[in-house]
Amino acid sequence: MLKIIEKTWLWFGLSIAVILAGVVGLAVNGLDYGIDFKGGTIVRIDMKKDFNKSDVDAIIKKYDTDALTNKSVPQGKTAPELEIKSNTLTGENIANLFKEIKDKYELKDSDLINQDTVGASIGNELKQKAMLALALATIAMLIYIGIRFEFNFGAAAIIALLHDVLITLGVYALFKVPVDSAFIAAMLTVIGYSINDTIVVFDRIRENQKYMRRNNITELANASITQTMTRSVNTVLTVMITITAVYIFVPSVRNFAFPLIIGIASGCYSSIFIASPIWVMLKKRTKRVRAGSAA
Numbered sequence: 151m152l153k154i155i156e157k158t159w160l161w162f163g164l165s166i167a168v169i170l171a172g173v174v175g176l177a178v179n180g181l182d183y184g185i186d187f188k189g190g191t192i193v194r195i196d197m198k199k200d201f202n203k204s205d206v207d208a209i210i211k212k213y214d215t216d217a218l219t220n221k222s223v224p225q226g227k228t229a230p231e232l233e234i235k236s237n238t239l240t241g242e243n244i245a246n247l248f249k250e251i252k253d254k255y256e257l258k259d260s261d262l263i264n265q266d267t268v269g270a271s272i273g274n275e276l277k278q279k280a281m282l283a284l285a286l287a288t289i290a291m292l293i294y295i296g297i298r299f300e301f302n303f304g305a306a307a308i309i310a311l312l313h314d315v316l317i318t319l320g321v322y323a324l325f326k327v328p329v330d331s332a333f334i335a336a337m338l339t340v341i342g343y344s345i346n347d348t349i350v351v352f353d354r355i356r357e358n359q360k361y362m363r364r365n366n367i368t369e370l371a372n373a374s375i376t377q378t379m380t381r382s383v384n385t386v387l388t389v390m391i392t393i394t395a396v397y398i399f400v401p402s403v404r405n406f407a408f409p410l411i412i413g414i415a416s417g418c419y420s421s422i423f424i425a426s427p428i429w430v431m432l433k434k435r436t437k438r439v440r441a442g443s444a445a
Contacts, residue, residue, distance in 0.1 A: 220233040
């Protein structure tokens with residue numbers, strides 16, 4: 151039987167170190183909000199044939215050094231498209247930029263598929279709705295776990311979810327990865343996946359409570375974690391291999407795949423090494439309070 155609970159402060163120390171590094175990154179760099187949140191322009195061009203992205207980037211950098219570009223092949227098509235996201239490109243700059251690309255790759259005016267402008271007010275509204283979605287999802291899960299199990303399980307699960315969100319945000323801040331709407335979708339996915347992994351461990355703890363009444367809480371938690379760890383690790387490895395392959399070979403969804411990789415890895419860690427030890431601490435505290443009240 152693994153001795154997980156006995157090393158609680160080791161696991162907490164590792165997480166606190168990573169979270170503190172992320173907090174420093176947030177304080178120094180802040181979050182790099184993408185166009186979806188702070189407004190800007192999105193341009194899509196049908197390139198008709200394969201192209202060297204670095205050559206196109208060299209043209210775009212003449213007009214905006216901070217522009218983000220993405221090369222992708224839409225479903226049902228064989229020719230790649232170029233997507234440009236910028237906060238500073240003006241209509242005149244876009245016209246000149248497209249003219250250079252059109253002349254170099256022998257395109258037509260109709261190959262400029264669309265040119266959308268997202269206002270800052272729309273970005274702020276999206277930011278507020280994204281935060282509301284995360285908050286409502288968290289509250290709903292707390293209520294469900296509190297009813298289905300007990301409040302201590304719910305509180306431990308939510309703290310573990312907060313751990314996953316903070317680590318993912320810290321990585322984004324440290325490496326200055328743009329935060330866009332795909333990030334919010336990924337975070338909601340991570341929260342759902344992480345809570346599912348945590349519930350597997352908690353469900354085993356609840357089952358073992360019937361058969362291990364003579365064992366203390368630490369032994370109960372260690373036994374439950376040991377019984378579910380292989381399943382959790384194997385499941386996460388399978389998912390991670392798939393998502394990593396998607397991240398490498400499908401550039402158009404990297405903004406969605408990257409936070410999934412970080413969040414799911416963090417979620418597996420927190421389900422085993424954070425949520426269960428926190429439940430043990432809360433359970434012991436509850437027993438002490440009840441014993442004091444009885445006395």
